[in-house]
Amino acid sequence: MKMKLLVIAALGAFATACASTPPVQEAAPIARPPAQPTAQPHEPTGPVAGSIADFVQNAGDRVFYGYDRHDLTPEARETLRRQAAWLASYSGTRILVAGNCDERGTREYNLALGARRANAARDYLVSQGVDPSRISTVSYGKERPACRDSGEACWAVNRNATTTITGGYTN
Amino acid sequence: MTRLFRALSALLVSLAFATAATAQEPLRVDVTQGNLDPLPVALPDFIGASDEAATRGSDITRVITNDLASSGLFAPVDPAAYIEAIENIDLRPRFSDWRVINASALLAGRVTIQEDGRLLVAFRLWDTRLEDQLLGLQFVTAPENWRRVAHKVADAVYQRLTGEAGYFDTRIVYVSEGRGTEDEPVRQLAMMDQDGANPSFLTDRSYMALLPNYSPTTQEITYVSFIEGQATTYLYDLQTGRQEALFASNGRGAASQVNPEGQSLSARFSPDGSQLAVSIETRGGHDVHLFDLRTRNLVRLTDHPADDVEPSFSPDGQQIVFSSARGGGSQLYVMNADGTDVHRVSFGDGRYTTPVWSPRGDLIAFTKQSGNQFSLGVVRADGSGIERILYEGYYVDTPAWSPNGRVLLFTRGEGRSNGTRYEIWSIDLAGFNLRRLATGGMASDPAWSPLIE
Known part of the structure; x- marks a missing residue:
């Protein structure tokens, strides 16, 4: 019983820290839940190589942008280099890069801004050797937020380009 | 139907x-x-x-x-x-x-x-x-x-x-917003009479539909659909239910394959209903294009490194207003319908978007974002820069004129801890008579029909 309470407290503290930290680094996205603490000794098994989970965990599936910006930060470039390396290892895969925006802008403006974000990520992946024919892009503007709450911490998470493996992956 | x-x-x-x-x-x-x-x-x-x-x-x-x-x-x-x-x-x-x-x-x-x-x-x-x-x-x-x-x-x-034409025998198409069974965003096109009666859905929940625009001459709309990472601008005949893909990103089965990667945004009709002005992504940025619905000919009107979006015709069909960040922040620009003589018509501080030309011709409605404040306003189309703010609030988007140019519908958002709540409101051109439109749930992107024959 005491153990359970401790776990809840720890989770609460993590969520608070996350909400107050702008996700300028790819380590921060709150869309990924923290690993569940468990009392049993357990040998961790990583995701299957070449799987979607492998890509998300070992390359990182999203990069973040500043307010009203579509230029890549050094952290974003680092993530995209890891994505390009992963895509080089699994050359049969195809990806969709989706540009997303925070909700503090009008709908069509955000669709255009999201396209810029997706294109910036796409262009960098191509510069890192990814064949452009493997990449599709789309802008969802503000319509598919990763975080639904109001406030800058949430909006910062939603200013991203998210890479999804759409084909050729290992199950 | x-x-x-x-x-x-x-x-x-x-x-x-x-x-x-x-x-x-x-x-x-x-x-x-x-x-x-x-x-x-x-x-x-x-x-x-x-x-x-x-x-x-x-x-x-x-x-x-x-x-x-x-x-x-x-x-x-x-x-x-x-x-x-x-x-x-x-x-x-x-x-x-x-x-x-x-x-x-x-x-x-x-x-x-x-x-x-x-x-x-x-x-x-x-x-x-x-x-x-x-x-x-x-x-x-x-x-x-x-x-x-x-x-x-x-x-x-x-x-x-x-002494002015009425606007009561009209319909309004809009986006009904919600969340699906797996908490995914739901955006369905819906239609109702101007007073909220006879509501019905035009699209189902399986895909996202945004940015409807009504033809000023027929019972047709355009809208943008999102199906599995694919954005497509559709022409939708409301009388027959027939839909036609006009512009598609990633080049799949549309009348006009502009660019293998190009995403198109809202398409607005010319006053005679024969053409569409639409912003389409070309070479990494958006430019305003003109599409002839009869000849299927597509012409690019703007060619600027900045995004040129949200085109809207003047009621005489001779000019087009659009928003562009070509001067830094987003402002409103007017050009001739052939793309010549681009000149700026908004000059205030803040980000100006969503220009819509009044059916009367003298005014252009817009959304302005200054800091964390949004406002709905009108600016004279003559380039004088004289503007009037009709409403200020937490969020404003997508104004739409009544067919007689007297009333504006717009998306109004109120900040809540669990996200913004969107509704459609109407306001008189003189800035009074603010009223909520009788949509069922959350709603956005109003499009107002012409008077029904």
Whole structure:
């Protein structure tokens, strides 16, 4: 019983820290839940190589942008280099890069801004050797937020380009 | 769908009484400025010889009363104050009975159910001070069209008393917003009468639909769909239900494959309905294009490294306004419809987006974002930069003009801890009469139909 309470407290503290930290680094996205603490000794098994989970965990599936910006930060470039390396290892895969925006802008403006974000990520992946024919892009503007709450911490998470493996992956 | 769009069968309009000419000042609502003093009108229930006709008469009167009151230009007099009970609309009313309760105008009407089952709706509009008939008309229609007849009566009264065309017999297409079973965002196109009646969905929940625009000449709309990472601009015939993909990103099966990666945004009709102005992604940025619906010819009008988006035609079809960040922050620019003579028309601080040209031609509605504040405004189209803010709040988007250019619908958002709540509101051009549109749940992106034929 005491153990359970401790776990809840720890989770609460993590969520608070996350909400107050702008996700300028790819380590921060709150869309990924923290690993569940468990009392049993357990040998961790990583995701299957070449799987979607492998890509998300070992390359990182999203990069973040500043307010009203579509230029890549050094952290974003680092993530995209890891994505390009992963895509080089699994050359049969195809990806969709989706540009997303925070909700503090009008709908069509955000669709255009999201396209810029997706294109910036796409262009960098191509510069890192990814064949452009493997990449599709789309802008969802503000319509598919990763975080639904109001406030800058949430909006910062939603200013991203998210890479999804759409084909050729290992199950 | 078919039933909704069946034209009023055998619509009969006839002037029943000749109106006597008068030297005195005719009754007229002042619509030149903010109308803080709406015209008092008496709207007794339309009479009927049978219970069925009388019931339909009061239904029709309720719709007319709601239409006129919602405009903010008319103040229906409380029926409890009525003195005279109208029993025959072909007799002159006792004008003193209506003047004493301060009704400047009186609408008296009658519903008759004909032998063939159709409704005959006749009415007379009276000026109680001049003791003069302003209007006398009758409509014949299938019984299920009674709401449309009520809107047509309201439009006739509005036009006779304001001198401007009405906007009540119209429909509104919008985006119904919600969340699906797995918490995914749901964006469905929906349609309803201007007063919120007869709501229906135009698209299902399986894909996201955004940014509808109504043709000014036909019952057609354009909108943008998102299906599995694929954005496509569609033309949707509301009468037949037929849909056609016009522009598709990633180049799949559309009339015009602009660019293998190009995403198109909202497509707005030219005033004659023959062309679309649409922003399409080319070489990494968005540019304004013109698409001819007959020849299927696509022409790029702007070619600037900055995004040029949200084009909207002037009512004479000669010019197009759009928003662009070419000068740094997003501002509004006007160009000729062939892409020449681009010049800026907004000059204030903040980010200007969503320009929509008024059907009257003199004004362009916009959204302005300054810091964390959004506002709805209008700016003169002549380049003077003179603007007027109509509403300020937490979030504003996608203004849409009534077909007579008097009322603006817009998306209004209110910040909540669990996200923004979006609704559609209307406001008079003079900045008063703020009202929520009667959509079921969360709603955005209003598109206003022309007056239905």
